[in-house]
Amino acid sequence: MNSAEPVFRRADDADAAEVADVWLRSFTAALPTVRRAHGDDEVREWFSSVVVPQYETWVAVAEGFVIGLLVLDGEELEQLYLDPSWRGRGVGDRFVDLAKQQRPDGLGLWTFQVNGSARRFYERHGFTAVEYTDGLRNEEHEPDVRYTWRPDEVALPISSHTRKL
Template sequence: MTTEFQLRPYRAEDEDEDAAIELWRRTWQQAYPSIDFDARVAWWRERWRSELVPKATIIVAEDANALVGFVTIDRSGYLDQLVVDPAHWGSKLASALVDEAKRLSPDGVTLLVNKDNARAIRFYERNGFAHAGEDVNPTSGRPVLKMRWAP
């Protein structure tokens, strides 16, 4: 794993879409091996195209010209996706992407995180997020924590 990466805006006209979708699939498969994320790729591609790309700012991270992470943040300050290649877990990449989301939404950032994802919860706490309630993910039905960062 190298620790050199560059952040840049997502480019829909390039090959960013395929790389981002594959990174999402691979990362979530690692996080939740009992779920078949291959079967969800068509659904995710549609959601990516119809919900995230048109409504969110997407910042990607590249390492050696390969997409290794991305963050999506909408105008309301909602961070929908923070995805980091498992080979970069534990590096500074995720924090750099969260810092970029904070920069883009200086009045505050909110997110939902699966309650059973202790690693992610600890990460967000270390990055200044506080617990702001509980909910259920409308797509997966999984219990989630609401978290918020306020400047």
């Protein structure tokens, strides 16, 4: 296996600091106009005391470092962030596939309306925008959009041959 090929696994407590750092770098790079509701130390504490121990947290690890994270809570895709240097390399696609495997009945998520790249990414993966808000319900007070994904209904194949009775 190429050493740069990411390995996907469940996060453990020892990953929390790196997970928080990836989140901080990714949020800063992807959302420069969005006011963060919490400082760096608060974010690190939240990941170490809440997210990693209490939620289904997955990491992508390459060359010994966490390069991405996925957090699931019930049917919610709560977090999907990649180190900026790993964007566009298929890691996010693999995380979405993993989330769909873990939640085959469907997923929901929120993203900020201003995050055009995330919105295009989720739409490419079959998520549909179902609600737009003014942002008053999120800590950043940033307009957001709700997406949902439901697996395609199984279509019965139509036979090109018909039998006469």
